[in-house]
Amino acid sequence: MENIIEFENVSFRYEADEEGKLLDLAVENINLGIEKGSFVAVLGHNGSGKSTLAKLTNAINVPESGRVLVNGLDSADEKNTDEIRRTVGMVFQNPDNQIVATIVEDDVAFGPENLGIEPQEIRRRVDEALKSVNMYDFRLSEPYKLSGGQKQRVAIAGVLAMQTQCIVLDEPTAMLDPSGRQEVISTIKRLNKELGITVVLVTHFMEEAVEADRVIVMDKGTVFADGTAREVFSQSEKLLAVGLDVPQATQLAKLLKAGGINISTDILNEKECIEALVSLLKE
Amino acid sequence: MPVISLRNVTHTYGEGLPISVSAIKDINLDIESGELVGIIGHTGSGKSTLVQHLNGLLKPTSGSVFIDGEDIWAKKGNIRQVRFKVGLCFQYPEYQLFEETVFKDIAFGPKNMGLSKEETEKSVLAAAKYVGLKPELLSKSPFDLSGGEKRRAAIAGVMAMNPKILILDEPTAGLDPKGRQEILSMIKHYQRTTGSTVLLVSHSMEDVASVATKILVMNKSRLAMYDSVENVFSRADELQKMGLTVPQITRIFIGLKEKGIDVETDVYTVKEGYRRLLSMLKGGER
Numbered sequence: 001m002e003n004i005i006e007f008e009n010v011s012f013r014y015e016a017d018e019e020g021k022l023l024d025l026a027v028e029n030i031n032l033g034i035e036k037g038s039f040v041a042v043l044g045h046n047g048s049g050k051s052t053l054a055k056l057t058n059a060i061n062v063p064e065s066g067r068v069l070v071n072g073l074d075s076a077d078e079k080n081t082d083e084i085r086r087t088v089g090m091v092f093q094n095p096d097n098q099i100v101a102t103i104v105e106d107d108v109a110f111g112p113e114n115l116g117i118e119p120q121e122i123r124r125r126v127d128e129a130l131k132s133v134n135m136y137d138f139r140l141s142e143p144y145k146l147s148g149g150q151k152q153r154v155a156i157a158g159v160l161a162m163q164t165q166c167i168v169l170d171e172p173t174a175m176l177d178p179s180g181r182q183e184v185i186s187t188i189k190r191l192n193k194e195l196g197i198t199v200v201l202v203t204h205f206m207e208e209a210v211e212a213d214r215v216i217v218m219d220k221g222t223v224f225a226d227g228t229a230r231e232v233f234s235q236s237e238k239l240l241a242v243g244l245d246v247p248q249a250t251q252l253a254k255l256l257k258a259g260g261i262n263i264s265t266d267i268l269n270e271k272e273c274i275e276a277l278v279s280l281l282k283e
Numbered sequence: 284m285p286v287i288s289l290r291n292v293t294h295t296y297g298e299g300l301p302i303s304v305s306a307i308k309d310i311n312l313d314i315e316s317g318e319l320v321g322i323i324g325h326t327g328s329g330k331s332t333l334v335q336h337l338n339g340l341l342k343p344t345s346g347s348v349f350i351d352g353e354d355i356w357a358k359k360g361n362i363r364q365v366r367f368k369v370g371l372c373f374q375y376p377e378y379q380l381f382e383e384t385v386f387k388d389i390a391f392g393p394k395n396m397g398l399s400k401e402e403t404e405k406s407v408l409a410a411a412k413y414v415g416l417k418p419e420l421l422s423k424s425p426f427d428l429s430g431g432e433k434r435r436a437a438i439a440g441v442m443a444m445n446p447k448i449l450i451l452d453e454p455t456a457g458l459d460p461k462g463r464q465e466i467l468s469m470i471k472h473y474q475r476t477t478g479s480t481v482l483l484v485s486h487s488m489e490d491v492a493s494v495a496t497k498i499l500v501m502n503k504s505r506l507a508m509y510d511s512v513e514n515v516f517s518r519a520d521e522l523q524k525m526g527l528t529v530p531q532i533t534r535i536f537i538g539l540k541e542k543g544i545d546v547e548t549d550v551y552t553v554k555e556g557y558r559r560l561l562s563m564l565k566g567g568e569r
Contacts, residue, residue, distance in 0.1 A: 045459040046430050093457065147326045174457045177325045177486045179526035204459050207531065243461035248489065248531040248553050255557040261564050270531055274538035280564060281544050 003033035004166050004198050005057050005088065009066035012052055026052040027221040029066070034166070034200060039192045041209035041229070042202045044218030045243035050202050053218060054170045057200065058088040071165075086115065089159030093171040095151035104146075104154055105130065105139040111162040122161075129160035132195065133187050149180025153187055160191070166198035167191070173205065185211065206233070206247045210268045217242065234266040249273035284352050285313035286448060286480050287337060292346035294332055306332035308504045310346070314482075314497075319474045321491030321512075322484045324501030325526035330484050333501060334450050337482075338369035350448070367396050370446030374453045376437030380425035385416070385436050388425050392444040403443075410443035413473050415465065431462045438466075442473065449473070450482040455490055463487075467494050492516065492530045492551040500525070513549040532556045 010030040013023050027049040034040055034057075044050040055061040056068050059075040070087050073080040089111075092098055101107035108126045117125070130136040133153040143151060152172050159167050169188065173181040185208055191197045201212065209215050215232040217225040219242040225232050233239070236246040236254055246254075253267040253276070263280060267273050292310040297303040307329040314320060324330045335341040336348050339355055339362040347354050355365045370392075373379065382388035389410055393403045411421060414435035420428065425436055438454060451470065455463040471494045474481045482499075485491050491498060491512075498515040500508040502525040508515050515522075519529045519537055529537075529551070536548045536556065546563075550556045 046457075046462055048459075149326075171457065177526060178488065178528040179325060181486075204457070206460070243459050245460035249535060251553045252532060252535065252556055252560070255553065256560060256564070259557070259561045259565075261561065270535050270538060273535050274542065277535070277539055277560065278542045278544060281539070 001035045001037065004036040004071060005032075005034040005200075006069040007032040007056070007066070008069070010056060010063045010068055011065045012056060012061055012063050014052075025064075025221055027056070027218075030223060032216070032223065032226075034198060036165075037192070037196045037198055038214060039189070039199045039212045040201070040214045040216060041212035042200060042216045042218060043204075043206070043209055043239075043244055044224070048218040048242070049221040050218045051170050052221075054090070054168050054200065054202050057166075057168050058090055059084045060090070086162055087164060088166045088168060089162055089164035091152065091155045091159060091167060091169040091172050093174045095148050095155060095175070098155050098158075099143045099151060102142060103139075104135065104141050104143055107143060107154060108139075108157045108161050111158055115162065125161045125163070126157075129157040130154075132160060132191060133157045147180055148176040149183035152176065152180070152184045156184075156187060156191075160197075164197070166200065168200040168202070170202045171204060172201070173203065173208065181205070181208070206245050207269075209233075210247055217244065229268055230266045233268055285349075286316040286351060287314040288312070288349040288352070289336070290347045290349070292336060292343045292348060294336065294341055295344045298344055305344075305504055307336075307501075310506050312499070312506060312509060314480060316480055317474070317478050319471065319481045319483065319494055319496045321495030321498045322482055322501065323486070323488065323491060323498060323527055324507075328501040328525075329504045330501050331452065334371065334452065334482060334484060337448065337450060338371050339365045340371070367392075367444055368446055369448045369450065370441040370444050371450045372438055372441040372452065372454065374456060376440075376454075377425075377430065377433035380433060380437055380440075383424060384422055385411075385425050385428065386421040388436060389421075389440045389443050392440055396444060406443040406445060407439075410439040413442055414439045414469055431458060431465075434458070434462075434466070435469075445477075446479065448480045448482065450484075452484045453486065454483065455485070455487065463490060470494060488516075488528055489530045492533075500527070512551055516551045517549050519548070 007030045011025050011028050013025045016022050042050045059081045062076050068075040070084045073084055075084055099107050100110055105126050108129055109122050112122045112125055130139050133156050135153050135157060173184050188199050192199045203209055210229045212229055215229050216223060224242055233246050233250050239246060249267050249270050253263050253265050256263045257265050263276050267276060289310045289312040293305055294307045295303050295305045322330050342356060350365060380388050386407055389407045390403050393406045416435050455466050467490055495512055498512055516529045516533050522529060532553050533551050536546055536550045539546050540548055
């Protein structure tokens with residue numbers, strides 16, 4: 001499968017502070033390919049470089065050295081910026097900071113309007129985008145009356161209306177309640193499975209990361225681990241060492257194993273844990 | 284005597300207007316001194332409105348709020364004292380840091396209370412210690428701290444007033460797992476050593492399960508439950524209907540029970556789950 005985003009030896013640092021002191025590299029020598037149609041979770045402690053990485057994917061950040069290619073287009077070339085942002089859309093943490101209009105459908109139309117698209121086509125795209133995040137019934141609502149999860153879904157619809165091929169979400173559930181988190185995660189899973197949209201999900205929640213095809217762990221600006229959720233979460237000691245955690249189901253299996261119980265330790269979620277325990281207990 | 288009592292407290296925003304909404308309705312509640320209460324509820328359930336009544340930021344439209352048995356709105360001019368007694372730390376408190384140095388920022392509250400220079404310094408140092416801020420950071424600008432350090436400095440600013448009741452609104456939001464764990468242990472340690480009553484508003488059931496002594500559930504502007512952690516999490520079905528959930532470990536035990544395994548579902552920490560399963564599995568081997 002071809003890559004929609006390629007990182008080639010990418011390093012990046014933020015601008016020097018007021019005194020002109022050079023800051024450390026925020027990410028260093030990253031080599032990564034994000035496969036078209038995949039669902040990738042990015043984990044890492046605060047300050048590990050994961051948000052920086054996210055912002056490098058659509059030319060909000062441009063590498064200090066190395067290259068980021070989006071569908072083969074170099075993000076450092078300003079001529080490519082518009083095309084790259086149309087290909088890779090971003091959704092941020094705070095739903096209140098990314099909604100601009102006073103009516104839901106106007107907000108979703110904001111992106112395509114800026115692209116100069118025909119009104120009928122905008123109408124069609126807005127309806128389709130709102131339907132795909134299950135917010136069509138709220139198209140005439142005022143955003144401030146929506147819950148956090150609903151606002152985040154409107155933000156996702158705004159990105160979809162640009163016919164984005166890849167959505168990068170930077171901690172989209174950090175400010176949401178449990179049902180809001182669930183709404184957002186099931187929406188992005190569905191967009192990935194049904195519409196084939198590439199998803200990059202930056203998160204602090206391990207239970208969200210286990211849903212992904214691939215998990216990338218950042219530490220000190222570099223890629224610390226990269227593999228399937230099962231490969232990554234089976235190394236819980238390594239994850240704990242970089243300030244992360246594993247899901248409770250995995251923790252439980254590890255403890256039982258250490259206590260002399262013959263249980264697999266690459267359990268990822270509650271369903272697998274329940275199945276393993278039932279077969280042990282019914283033996 | 285309970286440290287916090289609410290009697291028939293209702294708060295209506297825009298009362299008398301056609302758009303009026305009651306954010307909390309007819310709340311009756313008694314919280315005993317020294318508890319660590321986890322407050323959960325879906326977005327818009329009334330959690331923030333509720334806690335803002337406890338230090339007089341909001342005045343009930345009807346009903347009364349008692350702190351230490353005293354109706355906080357009975358005497359004029361009393362509210363200032365109530366705010367010193369009940370410290371409230373908002374969500375993302377790091378955005379509220381403003382002083383030149385971390386020390387001055389933490390000292391802002393105690394200074395305003397009229398403490399002497401020595402007493403203020405003592406309170407600042409004690410609070411910095413509770414939140415685990417190294418002394419050398421105190422002379423820095425708060426804006427030079429890392430995200431996690433800023434959060435701690437902001438919490439220390441409320442602790443430095445030595446409030447009898449400390450209320451924290453989502454103190455772990457946006458932090459990584461290690462940062463969350465550190466803040467939670469620090470809150471637990473503070474509650475245990477000072478004997479203060481602590482209220483913790485959170486969206487994370489796992490966080491609440493790991494530190495709280497009691498859980499308060501808000502749903503659609505009403506108080507839905509106020510009970511021990513195991514009793515609240517044993518009502519998983521009801522919580523689910525309110526847009527909430529129970530910790531993953533509890534869901535595992537519920538799943539086991541549904542599959543016909545003879546287990547109780549009042550388990551809410553991994554440690555406890557491990558202990559019970561181990562004895563069942565080891566017992567089975569014999």
